[in-house]
Amino acid sequence: MTSRPLPRSVVGLALLLPALIFLVVFLVLPSVILLSYGVLTQSQGGDISLPLTMGSYERLVVSETYRRVVLLTLRVALVTSLFTALLAYPAAMVIAYGKPIFSRITMILVVAPLVVSVIVRTYGWQLMLNNSPTGVLNWMLHALGTGPTPVRVLYTEWATVIASVHVFLPLMVLPLSASLGRINPSLNEAARILGAPAWRAFLRVTLPLSLPGLVAGVTIVFSLTAGSYVTPQMLGGTRGLMLGVLLEQQINTSFDWPMAAAIAGVMVVIALAANVGVGWLAERHALVRAQRSGAR
Amino acid sequence: MVATAQASDLAFSGLTKLFGTTRAVDGVTLRIAAGEMVALLGPSGCGKTTTLRMIAGLIEPTEGDVLIGGMRITRTPVHRRNIGMLFQNYALFPHLSVAENVAFGLQMRGMRKALIKPKVAQALSLVQLGALADRLPSALSGGQQQRVALARAIVIEPTLLLLDEPLGALDRNLRDSMQVEIRQIQQRLGITAVMVTHDQEEALTMADRVVIMRDGKLEQVGTPEEIYSRPTSRFVASFIGTCNFLRGDVIGQEAGRPQVRLAAGGQIALPSPANDQKEVLVSVRPEAISLSAEERGTPATILQIVYRGQATHVHMALDDGTPFLAFLPNRDGKPVRSAFSTGDRIWASWSPDSNWAVSEA
Structure with missing residues (x-):
């Protein structure tokens, strides 16, 4: 008997099925359960059940302490994205336009932090930013003669920002350099010949044309920073308390699972909003231009 | 008329460019009269593009000088040379409309908006594209895009117009009509122009004088008739026709x-x-x-x-x-x-x- 080939859709589904089952069992289902905890009630005994309530979410917004953590998380993510973008542009331009040897070296230097374990890297930053005069930063500042008072960076949000910029820089540089590399080099030359000094050519031509890479980079860096745990846990201290750390405290210290679930819900929303929001902003910008110029 | 540029002559003396040890351009000396259109013609690697880019200021010469109107501009940065340039790939800013592309050079010169608008309109009507001012470049055909590039180059009233294989990407019929159009506008405005091409017909059609380059040196300089019927070398005779x-x-x-x-x-x-x-x-x-x-x-x-x-x-x-x-x-x-x-x-x-x-x- 000759076997007839199966329809393509059946084959496709069969190929997809193992991964699909894995994801449903170990990602979708737990996520749904966890998020549902956020709107359920925890009894004195610790059982989580009905009735439905928005109490946990309400506390997150109403409570001064919790609200401050949400805002600080957003602020750290935003500031980190901003500094990462500023640092990433020069590096990405060297990678995109530099001589092959410089391009290669810069790429290796930029990617290097990713190959070091997050724990090791963070301990390193603890040594660097230590608030005592023996911390590397303070020791260097002292050697440069900036006065006797040690700078207090460790256990503040700034320590988290610095370490996050360090580790997330490659995630900004890579999409940016790809985006820059796609820009026709004669556009910059045309701008220069038309009378633009280098910086104006960058602002009017290179920057707007590299927006897709910037959008991708900012989205990634913002989401990852807002959702990070190890870095704020080890460097941020209580003054730099972020949502990830707060969530861990709710589970391990307060045993308040509905609250932890609500925090997780907020973090998911922040990540989604960053992904959708930044892309939407950039697209709207492009759309407005296209409509105004009447191009089809 | 858009640009009544004061025509300036252009001269190079001993212009030389080394890439490593390769002499890409090797002691080129030439004088181009005000309002003249000269075509640099030669096989790829003959140094014609490098010469053009040194005039533009995009490459710094290793030796020698570029003079516009008797003024030495060899060390003048690109953006202060007041040059108009056409690129083979048009190099229009894809995120700016046709009018904004043309306005770019005027904005860089700090011109007031009220003055820019009529100038842009005039330049676009000169290349017969007034109706498309609000389009994005991607909505235009290749020939229209190069006309926008031409308008953008001449609206700044350049002292010099450079053309880097400007019609290479167009099909044959369009190329022929664009050759005539660009030439007419260049003559009407009296702009000194230097064109780089590897297309001998384009050089003969458009230029007052043709410069044949070979291995970074000038092989022969003359009117199209001289180059065609009085070639000095076997190289020139077989390169042209x-x-x-x-x-x-x-x-x-x-x-x-x-x-x-x-x-x-x-x-x-x-x-x-x-x-x-x-x-x-x-x-x-x-x-x-x-x-x-x-x-x-x-x-x-x-x-x-x-x-x-x-x-x-x-x-x-x-x-x-x-x-x-x-x-x-x-x-x-x-x-x-x-x-x-x-x-x-x-x-x-x-x-x-x-x-x-x-x-x-």
């Missing part, structure tokens, strides 16, 4: 004209005295030749006959094996093919004025 080359010895003078006995048999006269040399290389353009079945001129054997529309190309071999080519016009609708056929023994003749002695290299 198609050419037959005949070897021979000068055997004497007759009526002031040197007589040359061809290695392939037959004898021809040179139109002007050859410089004392005994052995000469004579170039003859294929369109100067007529063929006959009568025994008159130089004998040849037909190898192939190719119909090419306006002319029929007859490929022949002379008796010593030298390849020989004649372009016969298809004039009376009477195909040349019917008069001759492959393998025929035939006699080629031409006017002595078509002979031109060239150097070997």
